[in-house]
Amino acid sequence: MKLIIDNIDIISMDEAGHFYRDGVIVIDGDTIEYAGAKSGLKADHPDAKRVDGHGMLALPGFVNTHTHVAMTIFRGYANDMALWDWLAEKIWPAEELLTGEDAYWATLLGAAEMIQAGVTTFADMYMFMTQTARAVEDCGIRAVLARGLSGPDGSTDERHREVEELRTWRTRAQGRITTMIGPHSIYTCSRDYLKVCKGMAEKHGVGIHIHLSETEQEVRDCIREHGCTPVRLLMELGLFDLPVLAAHCVHLNDEDIEILAESGVRVSHNPSSNLKLSSGFAPVTRLLERGICVAFGTDGAASNNNLSVWKEMTLASLIAKGQSGDPAALPAKTALRMATAMGAKALSLDKVTGSLEKGKKADIILIDTNKPHYFPKGDREVNLVYSGYSQDVDTVIVNGRILMAGRELTTIDMDRVHYEVDKIVSRILG
């Protein structure tokens, strides 16, 4: 069964940056068969299902490269606290009471918010990852899942069983799930255990998802304990031999940036969370100048408090200008690429998603620009990044399936989710 989006302006985000006015997208099953000008379309497809894209703008779906989606259950629970206090005093005690079933419903809540914000792929690191996988299967979004790991040694058998079980999900959910190995950070994992994690990643043939140089304290403590920065420590332990997705990277020295560039580490930039927890401003402009792949992450909804890549994109672009003193820093075109194509690359999914072109999976969002804040109709990218909102996303397609149309979710029963979330919150947070 084919799905055709007609009369649609297309920002393809392909390498050449093609834009097609009043074009057409043909979807065959889960895959884009054609995206481009109407004149380039060979066949007629009279039997296809059709969506009229008039007045809409098609973009590849946004990629959220760092979150803890089940933490959506803690949204608004604790605020105005520094990272360590927030974790130790509030989040970790509450997490003790969380069950796998809770994580399932919390993931659906977070997925609903992400779909409504045009996020079609997210990378997660948390507990109860097979329950998160089940929610991903049910709601139709794409995900890169990592069981969060920590500890002094490799004797956490139960967690490793979960890692192995998560691996089996790679052949389920229509192939929408891939996995990574998720050592939490250098301050919650020992050197030996980080090496164990590297071994697991090699065995599974996947990359590593880790928090890195998020706070000044992390860097200071690391230098005191290990005699080097967290970035250098991971390099010395050999972790950068693998594809690494490093979340935050706020506090970096010149050598760190050089190491990240040389090692091909991908950085997930989470500006809302870094500001809200007052962790600092990541040196995004310098990372980009050095050719590092930088994409956006929302972090968990407990420290943001949204799961919208669009919001991060706008914020990052403004902050980069204010921080650098250069009003040309992180221009709209770059920000939009970071939110889409570079996001896919950061997750090693650049052959799968992140652009609208033949052969990619059909992860597509349609944006309704018939709103006052898109007028006058000037530079498309500028209007999206500086004037647009997550709520302008009208339609979301993942893997060829429509997950939202006219802002109505098609795969998630929100009344049920709200009911279950209320029950969980009453039980856990009282």
Add this chain to the structure above:
Amino acid sequence: MKLIIDNIDIISMDEAGHFYRDGVIVIDGDTIEYAGAKSGLKADHPDAKRVDGHGMLALPGFVNTHTHVAMTIFRGYANDMALWDWLAEKIWPAEELLTGEDAYWATLLGAAEMIQAGVTTFADMYMFMTQTARAVEDCGIRAVLARGLSGPDGSTDERHREVEELRTWRTRAQGRITTMIGPHSIYTCSRDYLKVCKGMAEKHGVGIHIHLSETEQEVRDCIREHGCTPVRLLMELGLFDLPVLAAHCVHLNDEDIEILAESGVRVSHNPSSNLKLSSGFAPVTRLLERGICVAFGTDGAASNNNLSVWKEMTLASLIAKGQSGDPAALPAKTALRMATAMGAKALSLDKVTGSLEKGKKADIILIDTNKPHYFPKGDREVNLVYSGYSQDVDTVIVNGRILMAGRELTTIDMDRVHYEVDKIVSRILG
């Protein structure tokens, strides 16, 4: 004719910070007759028109304390430039081609965006102010208008005629328009002319709206030319004897902050514009600590690129934390007060608007919180500031009149506005 909003949760923003769950608001003509618990309501009002507020949150409308609304016509026109280049190379040449009729349509476009973002009052400083007044009259929003003034002396007769004409609007548009005198800045007005402006403000019995200490260059040049900072210069010229609304206040020294506090100057904080033009980070936390009235402004849509006070509120709260290194800086409750009650105070309208209580004008917004990003239902203020979006505003009432219901604008014909805006843009920007 009375209008009653029933079954409504009310964040009153009155001095005591009252919240009423499942309360009621009674509007008599343009005025709030009652806002509070159902049990406190005396009469039945069987003939009143009723709005069911179930699932909604009522707030006083947002106050945009600094904009140039007709500049909405330049949204997205020039980006990634520093303030002076942006003004001199792009904006001023384009403004030469602008007519009063253009300003009328551009104001309607900006007003449409503001109403959709829950802004019920805005303070403007620009050209063609009587055309802006006409648009304000037509669309039903509340405004504090100032004809932008600049020059070496008082010989700009035509502008002063406009100032006098604008004054006559204070008795029109159901009293929704007040005025200020708007000397543009210390770098576009001479000392003598600033004194002339002070005289006009005294004669009209109104305050002054001025750009102040927006960029480092403004401060540096002022010290070179006048031997003191812009803040000290205005004080020495006697301008602070009057109520002054000072936009930006990014670059302040300790003495400046002391002068602003002692003089009761109100500060309009415009974080998006200050970041986008890389002007810097305003010391908001220090201003608030010193007891200064700080409210939010969007600046013009050409340097933001939105007119949403909500967006500024969220951004300001995040930036304040990141900049100060204190995750408790600018908490949600304070940010929400700055966006409403303190906004009204900044415009000398605190007896008129900014809170939901008996005797105030009925400037009310209803927010639809039945969306994934408001779950779990924790701290109301936290959820609004960190998770909410302008698009969650469902209904907007100004002066007792419904300007938006179910996100549909009731007073502005957007098809006509878009048509006229397209025509203007073709003519001016080519």
